[in-house]
Amino acid sequence: MATVAPPPSKRQRREALERSQIQQDVTPPVIEAGSFKARFVDNDGNQLAETIEVPLADATEKNVSLLLNTLLGREREEFTPYRFRIHLPSSDTVIDNYPTPSEFLAVLRKHGVENPFETTITLSAEPQAVFKVQAVTRMSNKIPGHGEAILAAQFSPKTSSLLATGSGDNTARLWNTDSGTPKHTLKGHSGWVLALAWRPDGQNLATGSMDKTVRIWDESGQAVGRPFNGHSKWITSIAWQPFHLWRDDTPRLASASKDATIRIWIANTGITEHVLSGHKGSVSCVRWGGTDLIYSASQDKTIKVWNAIDGTLKHTLASHAHWVNHLALSTDFVLRTAFYDHTKNVPTSTEERRAKAKERFEKAAKQQGRIAERVVSASDDFTIYLWDPEQGTKPLARLLGHQKQVNHVSFSPDGTLIASAGWDNHIKIWGRDGKFLATLRGHVAPVFQCAFSADSRLLCSGSRDTTLKVWDMRSFKMSVDLPGHEDEVYALDWSLDGRLVGSGGKDKAVRLWRN
């Protein structure tokens, strides 16, 4: 019983015709003449260059960025794009979004700067990634294969053409994402594969399962060594030792389990080096930091920090009032990728690799001249805490705002943003110091996972409402909505070169998304 709309009347037709014939007059907005004095500072507030006068007509963000690069005496090839925030003189207000030249004066006046030609404006410059990741916009492949729901997914750090997924059908699978075909099936577990992690050099994959074992596989789908037995309940999370910390080329592995312990294994032999017991509840998440500390979050409301070398407890961070669900490090991305970066120059010798991995880690962790790896923890008590475990057991910040349990937190690769997702259907974005920046609304069901793109300009989130959504981290708006899954999305990863997003969920098929 569809109703057909009546045809347009004669008057409507005439008006439509007129509208199409008259041309809109397009005159560029008038930009007022004048200039302002700009003072450039970096994130820590150190002055970068001399104060300089910038003509208002040319003051686009791109031009100012070029200007700063020139002032810093960089070669053309080394130019870094910058993002600027405007600090107003004699107040604490910060304008996060750099306005276009035509709006510049209006925005300043709105914030109480009457005559910007007289005052010096402080611009804090945040270096952006020199490469740019395009938002994924379409589903390129739907690859069936798994017989049950997909519970975990991770791209290989080496190449984006290899994706590993763990599933409820007791197997993990490797997928060739270039051709969109299954590559290898990793059979062996007798329970659901709950956790998986690629070794930072991308040679091996560790999988943890409901059957209480951890298994190691190589890239060609072969099992390496014997399964690691020892836990008395299922494995919840796995973390590899960061590449630059390997002693005599022996990688180690930490696995967290429901049985409230964390075990450190020597990956080559499968020997348990340490058993970290001390938690009183299921350990929900484990992370291995770049300063050889192991962070573990547990359902006993605490986060514990362990020395990895001797397996001793360093700190107990107890501020949460309910289960701690997830942890993220500010250096997660560089630890995961070790010596692989966007340049595709991979050093050949082990020493060079280690040096590069170390250098990348230190660059990412350095803050005001000090290596400070920050930890952020999500909890069932609706809050998120930001910690600096080197400094002590006091949290740096308490991030309030979620209205239900927080399930997942992640740091952006450059460490400037924190994204948190939870049962209240929203994603919240926080600054590096825990300042609230934005709420991303759009999902209509709990958001389970989210993943930043490698250049930190985009965020992808997967939810129970069967969609993925890509968010722009500059305007904090949704940039692409990606429906296509037929059921809940449980696992999601953005490839490390930004080309692809891989996702899996209850509908048993792996989906790959491209731009």
Next chain:
Amino acid sequence: MERFRKTHGRRLDHEERMRKREAREGHKASKDAQNLRGLRAKLHQAKRHKEKIQMRKQIKAHEERNVKSASENDPKTPLPNYLLDRSNPAQAKALSTAVKNKRAEKAAKFAVPLPKVRGISEEEMFKVVSTGKKTAKKSWKRMVTKPTFVGPDFTRRPVKYERFIRPMGLRYKKANVTHPELGVTLQLPIVSVKKNPQQPLYTQLGVLSKGTIIEVNVSELGLVTAGGKVAWARYAQITNNCENDGCVNAVLLV
């Protein structure tokens, strides 16, 4: 009585008398049920009916308590680590999954649970209203004798122009909707009457007869469409003769 009891105590055989009376309760109820007549019988039946409902509920609760449920740590469907220790509201979700599975079968698209209905003639549906001189003479006014759904913003027209009267007492706003595969029944608000198989006129009037397709509000179930939007209304078919039962029962079309 209370004061007497306090000063002198109960009769010595009080306990025994109470026990005997309790033991004979069943016999007394049976005798009453057989012999009472008229209003007393009605009242007795109503009381008994309520008691029986309570009894059944209690028995069911006891049975449920005795059944050992599958251990909660080990749900049947695979779940990721972060959902393992949580109690998941699976019910509504299973519903939408079932809907999706069903929709994949093409043939099932146009099938309804009740394919055939008894025809209802206009004589049965409408009563001729004959109050007033003109109305009686021309007999143009009708009263709908079946239950109807009337939208929330409906106001009756002036007497002179109102051709069909839909009595207030026969209007329904809610339907008891059953999901056929899950066997759960929920009381959901009716959104509209989509199709009455008898006549388009009955559809317009919103007549709720057996076999009518209605739209019900399912927003509280939290179903999601393929595009990730919340599904808020779904079709259901009426399965009972509402005018006999005094309620609207329906099955969800999946």
